[in-house]
Structure formats: structure tokens, C-alpha cells
């Protein structure tokens with residue numbers, strides 16, 4: 001039970017940390033100043049969520065590992081984030097599609113996690129839900145603006161949606177760890193979120209005059225540590241400081 | 251008065267002093283508001299071992315001001331003669347802009363930041379708040395960006411007096 005809870009909190013933390021890192025890569029490079037600030041702000045929300053979750057994971061594990069050790073000193077195969085969040089920023093459309101698919105899942109996810117029997121998770125969820133509402137709105141507005149924009153922006157937005165679609169199925173994956181915690185009233189069952197997620201995605205994509213990809217093969221593996229080739233590169237940059245200067249504190 | 255009752259009274263007196271000291275710490279990003287105005291300061295206790303325990307709650311999970319609050323509270327309490335201080339971050343109940351008092355909202359307006367409009371409730375996917383310009387009072391305003399100078403603010407612009415301004419987001 002303790003092992004499963006640790007694994008579950010860790011995967012939520014990894015999702016948030018990795019997406020926060022990706023969004024941070026935009027800092028100083030975004031297409032407009034407002035977006036530069038916006039993406040950094042969203043990234044900061046994720047890093048804040050990750051810090052609370054890693055700290056809690058460390059407490060559950062009880063081996064004295066803190067947030068920094070869990071985030072910066074684990075190896076690639078020990079990370080259990082979903083594949084969607086580690087995908088490269090690509091062009092702005094890909095960053096927006098990734099954010100939109102993820103936030104459309106996380107908003108109903110946090111809403112449900114507020115009812116978790118685990119009080120710490122419920123408390124983190126209550127805060128994260130408010131942030132996710134902003135993330136969803138921000139990304140949905142951009143999907144529409146780009147999809148229903150120029151020929152070029154429409155094409156790029158459509159390409160981004162199709163390129164990342166294969167990674168969205170993993171959000172709804174239930175493995176043994178998750179099944180046990182769902183039965184205990186601690187974790188959120190992602191299956192009922194599927195309908196809400198599809199409705200949100202369909203509504204926004206159609207308003208954006210974009211085609212909704214067909215259901216098909218879902219690439220998974222992130223939860224068990226099998227990542228895409230991009231992930232090692234991300235970690236080498238993210239973990240550089242702690243690896244070069246072990247125990248470094250700000 | 252029994253010795254125990256007197257002791258309790260002294261502890262309560264100390265607790266109140268510690269609260270007043272901690273309550274004066276201001277938000278580094280909105281220096282007209284104290285952590286008490288914001289509702290970030292949740293509780294101050296004197297523990298059995300004499301340590302001052304302070305509970306604070308973050309406005310946003312990633313709010314970088316939390317580290318500054320912690321340092322400032324420790325410094326202010328040390329200056330006031332308190333010894334060891336323990337600062338706990340509490341997440342529940344989740345911070346909401348509903349905790350900002352009328353007085354705090356007025357201070358924000360005077361400072362040039364539009365206070366949160368209305369009550370925090372679950373937001374619709376689309377649609378904006380009606381935000382009043384803190385400079386001229388016009389309701390003819392528009393959002394420039396959902397994300398402003400800090401996590402808690404959005405960037406707006408007044409269509410009448412043409413001033414851009416920060417809007418303290420309603421969460």
C-alpha cells in the first residue's frame with residue numbers, strides 16, 4: 001500500500017516537473033512578451049505542484065529523500081511521467097497542443113482528486129485545480145486562434161494535434177498500482193474522465209476548424225519508465241546542476 | 251489566579267505579540283499588502299517547547315514569494331526577541347482571493363492594481379471577468395494577457411484612459 005502510494009504520488013510529481021521544465025525552455029524565446037511571461041507562469045505552477053508532490057512522496061517513502069533528490073538525482077528509467085509531457089516544445093503550436101491535451105485531462109482529474117481519502121493529495125488537488133482552469137483556458141484560446149487563423153497557422157496547429165494524439169491515450173491507462181489505489185478511494189479512476197476530455201477536445205478543435213483525429217493506437221510506457229528518446233536529453237539539462245554540484249542549495 | 255492560569259495567560263500574550271510581528275510582513279510583489287491582509291498568515295502558536303510556530307499558505311503552489319515570507323517572518327520575530335521559529339506551509343483550505351478584505355482591495359486599487367472581481371467559483375472555459383480600471387474607474391477594459399508580472403496577476407488595459415494595469419486574478 002505504501003509502495004503503491006509512493007509510486008502514484010511520484011508519477012503525478014514527475015508529470016508536473018517534466019512539463020514545468022519543458023515550459024521553462026521557452027523562457028526568453030516565446031513569440032511575444034506576453035506569451036513568454038505566460039508560459040513561464042504556467043511552468044511555475046507545474047514546478048510548484050511538483051515540489052509539493054515530491055516532498056510528500058519523500059515523506060511516504062521515509063528514506064530521507066527530499067524534493068531535490070527525487071527530481072534531480074533519479075535516472076531516466078526511474079521516472080514515471082507520461083510520454084506526452086516529455087515531448088519537445090516543437091513550434092509554438094506543438095507546445096500549445098501538448099498543454100491543451102494535458103490540461104483538458106488535469107482539470108477534471110484534480111476536481112476528482114479533491115475527494116481523495118488521502119488528505120494531502122486532496123489539499124494539493126484543491127490548489128492545483130484552480131491553476132489547471134487557467135492552463136486549459138489559455139491553451140484552448142490559442143488552439144482556436146491558431147486553428148482558425150491563417151492558412152499557415154491552421155496547418156501547423158493541425159499537424160501538432162496529429163503529432164501528439166498518439167500520446168493522449170496514456171492519460172487514461174490503468175495499471176495494477178492505479179487499480180489498487182482507485183479501489184481504496186485514494187487515486188482517481190481516469191476512465192470516467194475520458195468522456196469529458198473528448199467533449200472538451202471536440203468542442204475546442206471544432207471551434208478551431210481543426211479535424212479531430214480518429215481513435216487509434218496509443219503509445220504508452222512512461223508509467224513504467226520506458227520513455228521516448230527526447231527524455232534523456234531533457235534530464236541531462238534539468239539535472240545538470242545537482243549532478244555537477246551535489247547537494248547544491250539555492 | 252493560579253500559577254497555571256497565569257502561565258497560560260502569559261503564553262497567550264506572547265502568542266498575540268508574535269502574531270502582530272508576523273502579521274506585518276509584506277508581500278514583496280505587492281508591498282502594500284501584508285501577509286495578514288492576503289490571508290497567507292493562517293496561525294501563530296507557542297509550542298510546549300517554547301518555539302513559535304507559524305502556519306502560512308501559498309497563494310499559488312509555485313509562488314516564489316513563499317521563500318521570502320519565510321525569511322522575513324523569521325527575521326522579524328528574531329528582531330522582536332523571539333528565539334526559535336518553526337514555519338509550516340499548510341495547503342488546506344486552499345487559498346482564495348475571497349479572503350482579501352475590503353480594506354485590502356482598497357489598498358490594491360490605490361496601488362494601481364485592480365482587485366479580484368467577484369467571488370471565486372469554478373470558472374467557465376471561456377468568458378472574462380468584468381474588471382474596473384483602478385485609475386479612472388472605467389469598466390471599458392480589455393485583457394492583454396492572462397498572465398502578468400507575477401503568478402497572481404493578469405495584464406489588462408483600460409480602453410478609456412489607455413493605461414495598462416495589473417489585475418489580481420480571482421481564484
Ligand SMILES: [Zn+2]
Pocket residue numbers: 383384385386387388408409410411412413
Ligand atoms: Zn482607465
